[in-house]
Amino acid sequence: MKQISKTLRKEALYLSHKCQDGNLQSVFSCLDIVWTLYDKIMNWSPQKAADEDRDFFIISKGQATLALYPVLIEKGMFSLEEIGSEIGTFHSRYCIQTDLTKFQGGIENNAGSLGHGLPFAAGIAHANKIKRSLSRVYVLCGDGEFCEGTMWETCIFAGSKRLDNLCVIIDDNNSVGAMVEFGSLSAKLAAFGFEVFDVDGHDMQALETVFLQVGTALNGKPKAVIAHTIRGYGSQTMTEQDIWFHKAPNAEELQMLTKEVEEF
Amino acid sequence: MRRAFLNRVADMIRNETDTTFFTVDIGMWAIRDVLRDFPERCTNVGIYEDGMFSIAAGMARRGLVPTIFGIQPYLIERTLEQIKMDFAYQKLGVNVIGTGAAVDYPKYGYSHYCAEDVQIVKAIPGCEFAAPGTARQFLQLFNQSYRDGKPTFFRVSDHPNTEYDVDVKFGKANVIQTGTRATVIAVSVMLDMVMRVCKDLDVTVLYYTTLEPFDRETLAANCPSGRVLIVEPEYEGSLLYDVHRALSGRTLRIAHVAFPREIFRNYGTYEEKLEYYGLTEEHARAELTNLMDF
Numbered sequence: 352m353k354q355i356s357k358t359l360r361k362e363a364l365y366l367s368h369k370c371q372d373g374n375l376q377s378v379f380s381c382l383d384i385v386w387t388l389y390d391k392i393m394n395w396s397p398q399k400a401a402d403e404d405r406d407f408f409i410i411s412k413g414q415a416t417l418a419l420y421p422v423l424i425e426k427g428m429f430s431l432e433e434i435g436s437e438i439g440t441f442h443s444r445y446c447i448q449t450d451l452t453k454f455q456g457g458i459e460n461n462a463g464s465l466g467h468g469l470p471f472a473a474g475i476a477h478a479n480k481i482k483r484s485l486s487r488v489y490v491l492c493g494d495g496e497f498c499e500g501t502m503w504e505t506c507i508f509a510g511s512k513r514l515d516n517l518c519v520i521i522d523d524n525n526s527v528g529a530m531v532e533f534g535s536l537s538a539k540l541a542a543f544g545f546e547v548f549d550v551d552g553h554d555m556q557a558l559e560t561v562f563l564q565v566g567t568a569l570n571g572k573p574k575a576v577i578a579h580t581i582r583g584y585g586s587q588t589m590t591e592q593d594i595w596f597h598k599a600p601n602a603e604e605l606q607m608l609t610k611e612v613e614e615f
Numbered sequence: 616m617r618r619a620f621l622n623r624v625a626d627m628i629r630n631e632t633d634t635t636f637f638t639v640d641i642g643m644w645a646i647r648d649v650l651r652d653f654p655e656r657c658t659n660v661g662i663y664e665d666g667m668f669s670i671a672a673g674m675a676r677r678g679l680v681p682t683i684f685g686i687q688p689y690l691i692e693r694t695l696e697q698i699k700m701d702f703a704y705q706k707l708g709v710n711v712i713g714t715g716a717a718v719d720y721p722k723y724g725y726s727h728y729c730a731e732d733v734q735i736v737k738a739i740p741g742c743e744f745a746a747p748g749t750a751r752q753f754l755q756l757f758n759q760s761y762r763d764g765k766p767t768f769f770r771v772s773d774h775p776n777t778e779y780d781v782d783v784k785f786g787k788a789n790v791i792q793t794g795t796r797a798t799v800i801a802v803s804v805m806l807d808m809v810m811r812v813c814k815d816l817d818v819t820v821l822y823y824t825t826l827e828p829f830d831r832e833t834l835a836a837n838c839p840s841g842r843v844l845i846v847e848p849e850y851e852g853s854l855l856y857d858v859h860r861a862l863s864g865r866t867l868r869i870a871h872v873a874f875p876r877e878i879f880r881n882y883g884t885y886e887e888k889l890e891y892y893g894l895t896e897e898h899a900r901a902e903l904t905n906l907m908d909f
Binding site for chain 2: 450451452459460461463464466467469470471472473474475476477478479480481482484500501504505507508511512
């Protein structure tokens with residue numbers, strides 16, 4: 352695992368420990384995706400965070416919101432010390448979910464209720480078309496989230512409106528497979544008019560290659576990148592013990608998991 | 616009132632490039648020209664309210680002014696989480712125009728009735744609710760609020776007042792007449808009926824077309840008796856919290872002429888429903904007489 356992947360995970364562990372809450376399996380599942388977008392793909396920087404034509408990153412799988420902070424820290428938007436000193440406290444602007452109204456940039460939406468981020472992102476993408484803006488919209492969803500009806504309502508809209516400036520990334524860690532016989536997500540999205548890509552969601556080089564392909568394909572089709580991931584990737588303990596879906600590390604666990612990440 | 620709204624939408628789409636309009640497959644004929652000429656900003660999205668609300672929120676996030684048109688229960692009850700999370704929590708604006716107020720589709724059954732709309736919207740802080748009594752009042756209220764950056768719900772009735780059509784201001788009640796023995800709160804399309812009962816009586820009549828935010832100041836200044844009759848075309852008690860807050864610390868006697876809180880299992884006509892549930896002159900007169908004689 353690359354050093355940046357380790358750094359992001361260690362910061363997520365630290366923030367979860369400080370907050371004493373979090374969904375670390377889900378966070379570890381998507382960190383490589385989010386970092387690749389911010390570091391290699393998106394027209395975004397802390398200085399551009401409120402620019403009219405910036406690219407948007409929308410988090411739809413709200414349980415992984417904690418993944419945003421390490422990425423934005425490493426990009427220079429926030430500081431680890433600031434977030435660590437207040438996360439989860441009564442008046443803090445940082446917590447397990449975000450509150451858009453407390454930020455002037457860096458955070459683009461509130462998440463927490465599944466099935467909201469994708470249609471919200473589609474609305475931004477459609478607005479970008481109306482405004483003739485080059486801004487693109489990247490939205491991170493969970494595969495389990497595709498059980499929500501609003502996801503498919505949005506697929507109708509995105510296909511119908513030919514939102515080729517919308518890229519839906521599915522953090523496919525086989526959550527839905529544990530619930531229902533879902534069938535092929537790829538085939539379903541293609542049937543709704545999406546151009547679908549498959550990629551290893553922990554291979555940053557492969558992710559970058561796919562996202563660059565997505566960026567150049569302005570062909571009237573919304574894009575879906577199915578990123579195959581592993582819950583808790585980066586920690587052996589977390590990949591094996593599902594209790595880490597919703598559990599914050601105590602001081603001893605923080606030390607143990609940090610060591611695991613460093614040695615992964 | 617519906618026609619006035621759709622004409623206003625057509626005008627808005629033609630002349631204001633930052634506005635958008637979504638309909639869930641109703642009202643298309645009246646605005647077919649703008650649907651054809653402005654397909655990016657004026658869209659029949661298909662039949663899905665939940666996703667449409669979140670999509671509209673995304674458009675508001677980009678500085679556009681979205682307006683949604685549909686049938687009241689689907690706009691308000693099916694989408695409650697979208698109203699709460701996407702608009703209210705994120706402080707984003709939308710205009711939601713609902714037809715089928717209370718029992719305006721009297722033969723369609725409970726799926727199409729929505730006497731609970733006011734209470735539901737009032738439960739989410741930051742939302743606004745307007746219930747104009749005439750087409751002209753709809754235009755006044757819409758024009759005063761549609762760019763205020765808040766989720767604003769408009770209840771468009773097919774049974775407007777025909778005798779009283781006063782100028783209204785968003786967020787303010789009208790003092791129609793003043794008296795000493797009771798204060799009558801007439802809501803939206805109830806004004807004509809209320810005035811038939813009250814015009815020769817020594818009572819105050821306040822006319823409310825904005826139900827959220829509720830104008831507590833005007834009520835507080837116009838209720839000398841502490842006796843209040845609320846005549847509202849929605850579930851009984853929808854405004855009770857506001858009335859208590861407006862008149863807090865005072866001894867009150869409150870009576871209601873409104874739809875009872877029960878599931879409506881009948882059909883028939885709109886007029887039959889008003890009769891059955893007591894939204895009538897006779898009932899209002901009886902309640903007011905009891906109130907004044909107490």
